[in-house]
Amino acid sequence: MKFPCFSNRFARLLLGGWLCWSVVAEAQLAIEITGAGANRIPVAIANFVGEAQSGQALTAVVKGDLERSGLFSLVNAGNEAVSETAAVDYGGWKLLGADALAAGSLRRNTDGRMEARFRLYDINRQGNLGGAAYLAAPPQLRAAGHRIADYIYEKLTGEKGVFSTRIAYVHKTGGRYELRIADSDGQNAQTALVSREPIISPAWSPDGARIAYVSFENKKPIIFVHSLATGARQVIANFKGSNSAPAWSPDGRRLAIVLTRDGNSQIYTIGANGGAPVRLTSSAGIDTEPQFSADGAQIYFTSDRGGSPQIYRVAVAGGVAERITFESNYNVSPHPSPDGRNMAFITRQDGRFQLALMDLQSRQVQMLSDFGRDESPSFAPNGRMIVLATEVNGRGILSAVSTDGSIRQRLSVPVGDVREPAWGPFPR
């Protein structure tokens, strides 16, 4: 029962590590930055003491995260490892142009887990900006790297980082559809669902444990809620006609959904575990794509009640819907920002579908993308980036753009199409 050279446990660990790497290498989402902020913060990430000996990549993860965010430029920190306890040569780092320095150490604890410690320094003010320590099993060390990057991001920008979040998307190759969950850097992509029929409209529960989506596996659209850790799936809406467009309420108790059991598409709410749907809208035409406002009080949606698809909002308690969009005769897919101030949506101009952002106070609209085939926008939980599906050279890719339009990333896979992105919540 034993492997010849290694203990069983060690062999499994070794093989496990190799396997994870190889699976990830094949399935990963490659992210390239195609536009960066104008005033990037120069930051030096020194090699952590013990990192080279551990054979594990940690600072590479931190650097990759910070660089991809478009808000930082990496100062070459040289090859020397610097511990979090070492005295900082502020003058030397200032000469290299760094505004901040992260230094740290990595070691393997007796229980086999890796312990990463680090400290962040303000080079100009010659001060200590704090630090943290994270424990992770070796295969999860990347997650510790994302936590460190989040810490640095928050200290230096004042807003929460999203490096520890995950993104759900649908990968289509031939007639095969996979609902996948990847880390925010595109790595560690894992398949939650495989189907020969389309999967659309994934939506994260606010706690990040479940995803609601529409599956066509029974030859018509049905809404499922899928627990990621167990794979348990529950049919939430399978009424006569089509069932689609699930959106979670911020408290995670209810879903806004679209049913056609009374004729055309109309918006209902239903318990997160199913039950009897409650009709919210009543129009003669199409009402679809509901999204809760951040405070949960209102629902934004698309309707053709005025003759062309436009965006409206209505109180969750019901009442008269207010029209929000007027420019263009095709405005769809509303997504209110996490702070409630803005709304991302897709507008058609001269036959091109483009991501737009509306300031809900002033109603000013800013165009954020010009691919021409934009769909399905989704906000990062800190509200800075919006990920969307688009098409380049006939292939489905994802693109992320900052709300000020300055930072741009492209997320693609080597084979097939990626579509229907949904940016997950902050980890709890």
Next chain:
Amino acid sequence: MKKIVFRIFVALAALTLAGCPTAPPRQETDAAPVEERGGVARVDTDGVDSGNLPDILTKGALSKRSVYFALDRYDIEEGYRDLVAAHARFLAENRGFKVLIQGNTDERGSREYNLSLGQKRAEAVRQMLLLLGVQEAQVEAVSLGEEKPRAEGHNETAWAENRRADILYSGEF
């Protein structure tokens, strides 16, 4: 040796299914454990198999099952009324048969909005069937939106082919 290779394979397969190996978090030092949420269990779905239909539905007038629509439209054009009426007659005379109307759209625009537009097309066919004496319980209108294009191209010809509602009989869905 073969046995060992097999064991390694089994271990790999088990790890593939279980995801990456994880250790339960234990708080022994002041370091914060990074929560382990690597586990995503994988589910495979099965499709539905088609059955056999009587010849009358697969040959002759009733073998025509598709109603085409103009861009952004969902009213049944004159040229397709006889087709729908023929199915209405058959269904009214054969109450044991049920149909599923699947509405489709071209690929342009929002997936969810297209799903609703496809539904409107399917609903238009359903309403005409009901007007011509088919019972409610015999017909369901659903939408596939832009998700199941019959023509895979990205041009006017393909888009026109995909703006369509199909009539499927029990056994075909």
